[in-house]
Amino acid sequence: MKNVQSEVPAKAVKASSVEMVEVVLPNDANTFGTLFGGKVMQLIDIAGAIAARRHSRHLVVTAAVDSLAFHHPVKVGDLVILKASVNRTFKTSMEVGVKVWSENTISGELKHTASAYLTYVALNKKGKPTPIPSVIPETGEEKRRYDEAAFRRDSRLSSCAPEVNR
Numbered sequence: 001m002k003n004v005q006s007e008v009p010a011k012a013v014k015a016s017s018v019e020m021v022e023v024v025l026p027n028d029a030n031t032f033g034t035l036f037g038g039k040v041m042q043l044i045d046i047a048g049a050i051a052a053r054r055h056s057r058h059l060v061v062t063a064a065v066d067s068l069a070f071h072h073p074v075k076v077g078d079l080v081i082l083k084a085s086v087n088r089t090f091k092t093s094m095e096v097g098v099k100v101w102s103e104n105t106i107s108g109e110l111k112h113t114a115s116a117y118l119t120y121v122a123l124n125k126k127g128k129p130t131p132i133p134s135v136i137p138e139t140g141e142e143k144r145r146y147d148e149a150a151f152r153r154d155s156r157l158s159s160c161a162p163e164v165n166r
């Protein structure tokens with residue numbers, strides 16, 4: 001596939017996908033004995049940044065995190081499972097989707113806990129945004145996410161730069 005963004009050949013989504021598993025320890029809990037929301041946000045950002053670095057093969061910074069909702073609490077002792085993949089690439093930025101589940105290791109019950117979309121920008125050695133390879137969506141789900149990412153980018157950029165739209 002021709003790559004219009006950088007000299008590096010385009011890559012499949014699966015080439016940079018991440019699955020991260022952590023045990024929830026008491027140190028990560030809030031006063032209710034469930035995983036502290038800020039810790040979930042940290043894990044989401046780490047999983048997303050790993051996917052972005054693997055895809056771009058550059059250091060990246062988080063430019064934006066879209067709204068984040070927590071659907072279920074995660075108890076101490078449960079596993080927290082994060083899956084991150086590059087939904088769409090632009091010139092120097094990429095949208096990464098991160099989905100979070102909890103797993104009770106005794107019952108095996110899985111619960112969808114949170115989802116987030118993050119935008120990362122690849123930086124060169126001078127710390128400036130640098131072109132990244134295109135991503136190739138292959139499965140039906142990857143293609144849907146790819147298409148939807150364009151709309152999310154439009155609304156994200158219009159809401160973060162209101163002066164441009166006046």
Ligand SMILES: CC(C)(COP(=O)(O)OP(=O)(O)OC[C@H]1O[C@@H](n2cnc3c(N)ncnc32)[C@H](O)[C@@H]1OP(=O)(O)O)[C@@H](O)C(=O)NCCC(=O)NCCS
Pocket residue numbers: 060061062063064089090091092093094119121129156157160
């Ligand atoms: C993100 C950052 C590198 C953008 O720098 P900049 O000088 O504005 O660069 P540009 O205007 O050339 O934009 C570069 C890319 O970032 C994207 N971008 C910038 N701000 C964005 C935002 N709020 N949301 C989504 N994308 C954004 C641009 O759309 C552009 O993408 P493209 O090349 O794919 O079209 C800069 O704002 C920055 O360093 N921010 C702080 C990042 C940080 O500290 N994060 C937390 C810790 S990692």
